[in-house]
Amino acid sequence: MLKYIVSLLTRKRQFAKNEIEYGKSFMFDVYTIVLVFLLLCNVLINALFLDQYISASVFGGMAVLMFSTLLWPDSIRFNKKLLTGFFFLLGLVVFFCDGTAGKGCMNYLSYISLAIAVAFIFDFSIDKIRIIFLILSYVLFFLINILSDYSLFSDYWLHLSPVKQLYVRVYKVIEVVCCTFVGIYFISRDKVKVREYYIEKERLDNLLKKxxxxxxxxxxxxxxxxxxxxxxxxxxxxxxxxxxxxxxxxxxxxxxxxxxxxxxxxxxxxxxxxxxxxxxxxxxxxxxxxxxxxxxxxxxxxxxxxxxxxx
Known part of the structure; x- marks a missing residue:
């Protein structure tokens, strides 16, 4: 499976118009795989430790959908409206999971992971409104559960034991740390690529003049x-x-x-x-x-x- 994924990512180079486009697509692919991995971890947590098989099925379906996007053309994958809708939907999923699991599970930490992903995928200079909309949505979802004392989804409470809540907390901390390091790496790498692009462009502009x-x-x-x-x-x-x-x-x-x-x-x-x-x-x-x-x-x-x- 790993060999297939690597060959799939490498094969995209021949379809890219240039190295910058390929680099953007490649980093997006790798980040997608990271998100798929995290969703699969949620499947394992829900199925093996929490006995929440319905939730595990939902996360499993999302992982399959996310993985399938690797086969989609970049014109669809990079569609800003679809990406905005997708990350808003993920925010709703976290909102529901946080509300049903309770404050002790700290599911709200997933908002940090989503915010980091949004910072990587969108360009603030171009997509400022989309980024602000998504971040404010996550803050609103978080505040609703906090201010309502997690009573909004009381009919769906999971009533997890302290041990199971500990499992979720440990996983959420690992998830946030992982997303933070991966996000910082890709954001900094993307900035380096952009800087190299403009340095090369300036060099060629000067060359063209003389x-x-x-x-x-x-x-x-x-x-x-x-x-x-x-x-x-x-x-x-x-x-x-x-x-x-x-x-x-x-x-x-x-x-x-x-x-x-x-x-x-x-x-x-x-x-x-x-x-x-x-x-x-x-x-x-x-x-x-x-x-x-x-x-x-x-x-x-x-x-x-x-x-x-x-x-």
């Missing part, structure tokens, strides 16, 4: 071969009309094919393109064949020369 097109083409080659996320940005700087012109001829070209066209414009070989796009040589050949058909290039015409001279 170099001519011929020497900058060499920089484009280096960006392409190093799979730098800024490749397309600076390709457009040197060839501002390239994509517009080629899409005018073949509007049905997809983004991955447009990237191949940009690399062909730089006169990269099939093998070099395979390295630059994290794909196989045969995959690149297939894409070049589709590009040839969409651009209506005859078999006897060299596709590289055609793209260089035409666009």
């Amino acid at each position: 170099t001519d097109k011929i020497s900058f083409s060499g920089e484009l080659y280096e960006l392409a071969m190093s799979k730098n996320s800024l490749f397309i940005t600076y390709f457009k700087s040197e060839f501002p009309d390239f994509f517009e012109n080629i899409l005018r001829v073949a509007p049905n070209l997809v983004s991955s094919e447009l990237e191949i066209c940009a690399l062909l414009k730089l006169n990269l070989s099939t093998k070099e393109i395979a390295v630059a796009t994290n794909s196989t040589v045969s995959s690149v050949k297939n894409k070049k064949y589709r590009i040839r058909k969409k651009l209506n290039i005859s078999p006897e015409t060299d596709i590289v020369l055609y793209i260089i001279n035409t666009f």
Whole structure:
């Protein structure tokens, strides 16, 4: 199972547009696995120590759902509305579990774990309202149970023994410590990646100002071969009309094919393109064949020369 998970995460690299996108997706995947692990721990706690099989089934279902998101496209997984709804739902689950287990179990500590996850997944500069909404929701849920003296869900009280409450408290402390360390690590790593991105962007901006097109083409080659996320940005700087012109001829070209066209414009070989796009040589050949058909290039015409001279 572990080998399958590792291969699944690694395989995503070839579908990412750039290293920054891949890094974001990879960290999200790892954090998802951490959350799945914590949900499975809740299953074990409820089934083996608390004899709460219904709760164990609920947490088990949530763990399966969370794990299944690894197979979802990033366009869905990173949807801010879905993420906000999901974390609000998790807050409601903690609210109910805290209310039924009682103050002695300290289930409210899970709000800290959720808050850390929210801080990692959302960007405060962009998602300020969503973050504030979720954090205030968690605070409100916590206060409702405290101020009502945990009487809101009195019909569903679990009446756990002191020993069972101790089990839950110990687990909750471990959960919070684990989430804190993992969250801090990923948040700091994400900031480092962003800082490196802007340092590289500033370097290339300065380079663009003081170099001519011929020497900058060499920089484009280096960006392409190093799979730098800024490749397309600076390709457009040197060839501002390239994509517009080629899409005018073949509007049905997809983004991955447009990237191949940009690399062909730089006169990269099939093998070099395979390295630059994290794909196989045969995959690149297939894409070049589709590009040839969409651009209506005859078999006897060299596709590289055609793209260089035409666009």
